[in-house]
Amino acid sequence: MEQACCPYACCSSPAQPQTISHMFLECPMAATVISWLCRLWQAMTGHLPDASVATILAASTSEGQCASDALLQTWHRLRLAVLHSIWTAARIAASSTHASREMSIPFWQEAVKDARRT
DSSP states (O other): OOOOBOOOTTSSSTTOBOOHHIIIIISHHHHHHHHHHHHHHHHHHSOOOOOSIIIIISOOOOTTTOSSHHHHHHHHHHHHHHHHHHHHHHHHHHHHHSTTOOOSSOHHHHHHHHHHHO
């Protein structure tokens, strides 16, 4: 099965593999959005979250990031909304860049492969 490639021209190589960590954290398009999310959270709470796989993808929260359950729920909702937006944008970009083919590796299969590499 062929590895899907990042659909954005701003990536370092034209055949950048589209791993989960690349799609959501390392791609310059995603990194800009994740940076915005972290700065927004800092403006709201005074705490700057780490833009890591654990924090952004696995929902791990550090001590002091969420002072209450309501803030924790807000963090999770914002984080998931941003991840969904990144995923949607990548799918749209992939379909417009590679109109004749869909990303060939299903999301969960790729997630498992990427998690095993970490």
